[in-house]
Amino acid sequence: MEPNSPRCSSIHASMAGSRSTAPSNRSISAFIAAPFAFASILPAIPYSISEARHAMSDMPLTETTLKGLPFLGSAIPLSRDALSLFTTSLQDADRVRMRVFGRTVLLLSHPQDIEEVLVRRRDEYGRSAEILKLQPIFGKGLLASDGDLWRKQRSLLQPNFGHAALKEYAAQMHKTIARLMGTWNDDAVLDVHPAMMQYTREVICAVLFGDPVAGEQQQLGEAVTTVFGDLRSEILYLPLWRRLPFKRSRSWNQAVAVLDRSIRTAIGQRRNLPPSGSDLLDLLMHASTADGYTMSDEQLRDEILTFFLAGHETAALGLTWALHLLAQHPAVQQKVTEEVTALLNDGGSLAESFTKLPWTTAVVKEALRLYPPVWSMGRRAVANTELESAPVENGTDIWICVYRLHRDPRWYPDPHTFEPERWIDAPPPRSFTYLPFGIGPRVCIGQHFAMMESIIGLAAILSRFRVEATAKAAPEFSAWITLRPKTPIRLRLREFRDNTRG
Numbered sequence: 037m038e039p040n041s042p043r044c045s046s047i048h049a050s051m052a053g054s055r056s057t058a059p060s061n062r063s064i065s066a067f068i069a070a071p072f073a074f075a076s077i078l079p080a081i082p083y084s085i086s087e088a089r090h091a092m093s094d095m096p097l098t099e100t101t102l103k104g105l106p107f108l109g110s111a112i113p114l115s116r117d118a119l120s121l122f123t124t125s126l127q128d129a130d131r132v133r134m135r136v137f138g139r140t141v142l143l144l145s146h147p148q149d150i151e152e153v154l155v156r157r158r159d160e161y162g163r164s165a166e167i168l169k170l171q172p173i174f175g176k177g178l179l180a181s182d183g184d185l186w187r188k189q190r191s192l193l194q195p196n197f198g199h200a201a202l203k204e205y206a207a208q209m210h211k212t213i214a215r216l217m218g219t220w221n222d223d224a225v226l227d228v229h230p231a232m233m234q235y236t237r238e239v240i241c242a243v244l245f246g247d248p249v250a251g252e253q254q255q256l257g258e259a260v261t262t263v264f265g266d267l268r269s270e271i272l273y274l275p276l277w278r279r280l281p282f283k284r285s286r287s288w289n290q291a292v293a294v295l296d297r298s299i300r301t302a303i304g305q306r307r308n309l310p311p312s313g314s315d316l317l318d319l320l321m322h323a324s325t326a327d328g329y330t331m332s333d334e335q336l337r338d339e340i341l342t343f344f345l346a347g348h349e350t351a352a353l354g355l356t357w358a359l360h361l362l363a364q365h366p367a368v369q370q371k372v373t374e375e376v377t378a379l380l381n382d383g384g385s386l387a388e389s390f391t392k393l394p395w396t397t398a399v400v401k402e403a404l405r406l407y408p409p410v411w412s413m414g415r416r417a418v419a420n421t422e423l424e425s426a427p428v429e430n431g432t433d434i435w436i437c438v439y440r441l442h443r444d445p446r447w448y449p450d451p452h453t454f455e456p457e458r459w460i461d462a463p464p465p466r467s468f469t470y471l472p473f474g475i476g477p478r479v480c481i482g483q484h485f486a487m488m489e490s491i492i493g494l495a496a497i498l499s500r501f502r503v504e505a506t507a508k509a510a511p512e513f514s515a516w517i518t519l520r521p522k523t524p525i526r527l528r529l530r531e532f533r534d535n536t537r538g
């Protein structure tokens with residue numbers, strides 16, 4: 037997709053938070069200035085309302101209602117296995133209505149409804165109940181805030197995820213994965229998810245704080261792992277769970293305190309130094325909008341925690357699933373290895389030339405299609421509104437099942453098959469059917485960052501190692517906030533090249 041095409045400018049215009057529901061051809065907004073050089077690695081998220089309307093107008097949407105228990109509604113099957121409940125019920129209808137603890141929930145996976153909720157009628161939907169429950173811990177960072185605060189923060193933060201900034205981060209990413217691979221040996225069996233968590237955690241720490249001394253990094257890393265590893269309980273039981281004298285809640289509280297203290301200390305120390313532009317913390321601290329708005333220390337702390345929350349595990353999961361898929365598909369792995377090797381043999385460097393790796397990019401996109409780390413997105417209606425032929429009452433919870441959307445045979449032929457070819461020299465998928473990073477004004481601010489981190493990470497690993505599956509069975513996954521493997525994914529590393537280049 038050309039960045040200045042009408043489609044693309046519609047995306048950008050839609051993100052500017054305008055109240056109009058009509059598509060606009062305004063040129064690229066300051067919010068999402070997708071850099072030209074990165075266009076080829078972005079997930080194809082074609083967006084043209086008129087095109088989408090035309091293509092889908094002849095298909096009436098179907099709706100069903102799930103019967104549940106009094107008051108509990110569908111809470112029990114939902115807590116047992118939400119993903120199965122979602123995918124099974126969405127097989128029979130485009131929309132599923134259910135009750136959960138007395139609330140109405142509308143489950144969606146049709147692109148037409150998704151467009152309504154996330155773009156056309158976006159002002160009629162607010163943050164989801166689950167996200168709002170995180171506010172006492174993570175404050176009013178970008179993910180959990182809304183309205184004017186969100187708009188101000190988004191425009192302040194967005195430039196730091198644009199082209200120039202990303203180029204700086206590429207070198208950090210490459211350095212980080214190279215350092216990590218220095219600890220891997222030929223024939224070793226790698227537990228992939230924790231290894232990728234280490235990679236993305238070190239990247240986000242390095243990008244935010246520069247290269248802190250190893251001890252601080254380690255302490256911060258452990259706190260991040262504890263806090264974000266136990267978010268599930270947090271969301272369910274907050275604030276009760278935190279007050280109970282369990283070992284897990286105690287260590288969780290301690291980790292939150294460490295994280296909080298480390299971030300506040302880093303902010304405090306920096307306030308006494310002149311601006312250096314050396315890392316993201318420094319840039320954010322001194323950023324201001326055209327009308328002079330700057331962030332308070334409290335807001336800065338919330339944004340940094342939010343980046344950990346939103347950008348650490350998600351990116352690690354994308355990479356974990358990509359490596360798993362490559363181990364299952366040696367022929368595709370070979371293609372990736374060949375293109376990376378060719379680039380390096382021609383004197384290219386991964387940090388500078390990662391946009392020139394179509395197979396690696398396609399593998400990342402396809403992994404995010406099959407295993408979207410954010411497999412479900414939520415909103416809550418803040419007004420009485422409607423979807424085509426369906427009323428939506430104020431207060432209705434909306435859940436969008438991205439997993440089902442990505443595996444719907446109407447949009448993806450042979451939807452459960454790993455086929456990176458879909459993303460190479462093929463027309464982009466139908467509008468609003470590929471949403472690993474969401475869409476509309478609340479689209480992931482870190483999407484380019486995450487794509488770059490994934491491509492550089494994957495390419496670096498495959499420039500040196502072949503990965504082999506150690507188990508035949510496909511791993512099961514647990515779908516709570518993110519789509520995680522239920523049991524470890526262990527891959528055998530076969531070193532074929534030393535890591536002195538690239």
Ligand code: HEM
Pocket residue numbers: 178179180190342343346347348350351352354408409410413414471472473474475477478479480481482483485486
């Ligand atoms: C593969 C990796 C990632 C995936 C799959 C992912 C996915 C998403 C999705 C689906 C949303 C939109 C949620 C919604 O509309 O309700 C989102 C929002 C967000 N993401 Fe990401 N993300 C990833 C990486 C990152 C990274 C690396 C960062 C930061 C460094 C980040 C920061 C954020 C923030 C701050 C938001 C909230 C944006 C807003 O509401 O304005 N994400 N992400």
